[in-house]
Amino acid sequence: MTGWTFAEKALARAAGVDAVRAGDVLDVRPDLIFSHDNTAAIRRIFEQIGAPRLARPDRMAITLDHAAPAPTSQHAANHAEIRRFVADHGVAHFFEVGRGICHQVISEEALILPGETIFGSDSHTTHFGWMGAFGMGVGRTEMAALWATGALWIRVPEAVQIVLEGRLQPGVTAKDVCLRLLGDLGMTGGQYRSIEFAGAGVASLPLDERPVIPNMMAEFGAMNAYFPPDEVVFAALNARRTRDYAPLYPDADADYAERHRLDVSAVEPLVALPHQPDHVVPVAQAQGKPVDQAFIGTCTGARYSDLAAAAQVVRGRRLRSRLIVIPASSEVLEQAARSGVLLDLIAAGAAVASPGCGPCMGNHLGVPAPNEATISTGSRNFRGRMGTADAPIYLSNPYVAAASAVTGCITHPGEFL
Amino acid sequence: MSRHRVWVYGDNVNTDVIFPGKYTYTLKSPEEIAARALEDLDPAFTAGAEPGDVIVAGFNWGCGSSREQAVTAVKYRGVPAILASSFSGLYFRNCINQGIRPIVLPGLSAVVQTGDFIEIAGDFVLAAGVRYSIPPLSVTAQAILDAGGLTPMLQKRFRGEITPLTGIGGGE
Numbered sequence: 001m002t003g004w005t006f007a008e009k010a011l012a013r014a015a016g017v018d019a020v021r022a023g024d025v026l027d028v029r030p031d032l033i034f035s036h037d038n039t040a041a042i043r044r045i046f047e048q049i050g051a052p053r054l055a056r057p058d059r060m061a062i063t064l065d066h067a068a069p070a071p072t073s074q075h076a077a078n079h080a081e082i083r084r085f086v087a088d089h090g091v092a093h094f095f096e097v098g099r100g101i102c103h104q105v106i107s108e109e110a111l112i113l114p115g116e117t118i119f120g121s122d123s124h125t126t127h128f129g130w131m132g133a134f135g136m137g138v139g140r141t142e143m144a145a146l147w148a149t150g151a152l153w154i155r156v157p158e159a160v161q162i163v164l165e166g167r168l169q170p171g172v173t174a175k176d177v178c179l180r181l182l183g184d185l186g187m188t189g190g191q192y193r194s195i196e197f198a199g200a201g202v203a204s205l206p207l208d209e210r211p212v213i214p215n216m217m218a219e220f221g222a223m224n225a226y227f228p229p230d231e232v233v234f235a236a237l238n239a240r241r242t243r244d245y246a247p248l249y250p251d252a253d254a255d256y257a258e259r260h261r262l263d264v265s266a267v268e269p270l271v272a273l274p275h276q277p278d279h280v281v282p283v284a285q286a287q288g289k290p291v292d293q294a295f296i297g298t299c300t301g302a303r304y305s306d307l308a309a310a311a312q313v314v315r316g317r318r319l320r321s322r323l324i325v326i327p328a329s330s331e332v333l334e335q336a337a338r339s340g341v342l343l344d345l346i347a348a349g350a351a352v353a354s355p356g357c358g359p360c361m362g363n364h365l366g367v368p369a370p371n372e373a374t375i376s377t378g379s380r381n382f383r384g385r386m387g388t389a390d391a392p393i394y395l396s397n398p399y400v401a402a403a404s405a406v407t408g409c410i411t412h413p414g415e416f417l
Numbered sequence: 418m419s420r421h422r423v424w425v426y427g428d429n430v431n432t433d434v435i436f437p438g439k440y441t442y443t444l445k446s447p448e449e450i451a452a453r454a455l456e457d458l459d460p461a462f463t464a465g466a467e468p469g470d471v472i473v474a475g476f477n478w479g480c481g482s483s484r485e486q487a488v489t490a491v492k493y494r495g496v497p498a499i500l501a502s503s504f505s506g507l508y509f510r511n512c513i514n515q516g517i518r519p520i521v522l523p524g525l526s527a528v529v530q531t532g533d534f535i536e537i538a539g540d541f542v543l544a545a546g547v548r549y550s551i552p553p554l555s556v557t558a559q560a561i562l563d564a565g566g567l568t569p570m571l572q573k574r575f576r577g578e579i580t581p582l583t584g585i586g587g588g589e
Contacts, residue, residue, distance in 0.1 A: 139514060
């Protein structure tokens with residue numbers, strides 16, 4: 001008999017059973033569930049269901065981040081409805097406008113821990129693989145069912161192993177590793193699968209950058225993604241956690257549907273061309289394409305290391321295109337303010353906005369005009385993603401995005417480092 | 418067996434073009450949401466889809482965001498089923514939970530064109546004179562679909578009309 005994958009171990013634990021195998025269908029009770037600006041819509045489904053109360057308000061988190069602070073009175077009314085819900089039902093963990101993006105805030109607050117299971121009404125919930133948690137996105141109806149019952153039906157996914165080796169070159173980040181994987185493997189290879197990373201290349205990634213890869217495995221179709229947690233992860237969580245935990249590791253003889261290997265030291269700065277995140281080319285092949293704005297933001301590109309990378313590039317320079325910087329959280333913003341990174345960005349002419357999702361899905365704070373090109377550190381460049389159908393979006397790491405803001409066209413960051 | 422006009426699309430159609438994110442916190446009623454269906458993919462569908470029409474797509478239909486309105490938008494245009502070479506996991510689950518039938522038939526999008534008609538029965542599809550067997554859903558997914566979706570199923574449970582089954586959420 002073969003060993004168990006991480007997904008099999010984590011879902012067996014979350015279901016309270018001894019063992020499960022890929023393909024089994026079972027009820028899973030997650031350790032934390034969360035929603036964001038979609039909470040009001042979920043409340044309406046919850047009320048239709050007719051449950052007497054929330055099953056586990058103590059294990060619920062809600063952030064206001066997707067269109068926050070509210071850009072219109074309609075969005076404001078949506079937030080007001082969510083605040084009433086939180087107060088009426090005693091939701092334990094509520095984070096106001098300005099605290100930051102759900103995945104980043106829940107990570108900083110150590111509300112979920114290694115070996116645990118977290119479901120969010122957001123496709124990038126795969127994010128929590130950075131700490132070795134089982135994170136899966138769900139729909140609004142599923143979140144309402146979780147509020148009502150505390151449980152959800154899951155088919156245990158097959159797993160794919162990706163072994164990372166080597167160490168990143170200067171000017172290359174975890175974003176490039178993720179784009180390399182998407183470019184090589186496409187958008188469907190991870191469909192309804194658990195993507196389980198391994199190898200010395202994982203530990204060589206700076207902690208701040210690690211979430212990018214499991215997060216963007218959503219673009220690979222993944223149900224969840226997993227990094228084996230190490231001492232660096234434990235140290236980050238131990239300062240704030242309020243319960244004990246037991247990390248999980250897949251068995252050496254686990255049954256993987258596929259195995260892949262990538263030497264990250266051979267990865268160069270990359271760009272995803274419009275309109276798919278797997279349309280990936282080396283920066284040189286996109287060099288010179290004009291950009292009207294660069295966006296340092298989102299759950300895959302606005303942690304402190306991203307802001308610091310952008311500041312390193314723009315420090316003391318003038319910009320030829322707009323540069324929008326939206327930190328992933330208030331803690332990131334505070335760190336950037338204390339270190340001087342924020343001053344460098346502002347001095348160069350960056351427009352800095354309150355922590356949140358910004359224009360990532362076209363709600364506010366940097367929606368492009370028709371035919372305007374954006375280079376973004378975000379995760380998605382689908383047509384219309386940022387609110388305008390005829391506005392091309394390029395995805396890159398923060399060095400490339402910032403260098404492109406300096407020159408006004410897509411630019412390799414090498415000469416700026 | 419029922420007869421349906423088809424709208425045919427390619428691979429990797431994502432939820433941003435099925436229902437744009439910019440509407441996600443302001444359009445609330447299913448009718449408002451349905452009026453925007455496929456707005457950034459195919460304005461002809463947005464303007465001209467009729468109840469009973471079905472979508473036939475390539476691989477990875479519904480990739481990207483988890484936004485469930487990408488299913489609501491299609492469902493409330495009266496589309497009873499989506500046939501695709503494959504679905505994103507989230508979109509597939511959202512279909513089941515909203516009571517719209519996801520049918521996995523690799524390659525069907527290559528043999529029909531927009532405006533053609535196909536026939537759908539319980540376990541097979543007739544398209545261009547060829548009979549394609551529909552793979553069965555898991556017992557759980559079929560039970561939710563038969564109930565009309567996860568919300569009606571849970572309504573019955575909280576009214577005490579059905580006993581929780583393991584594997585449908587809230588079973589013990």
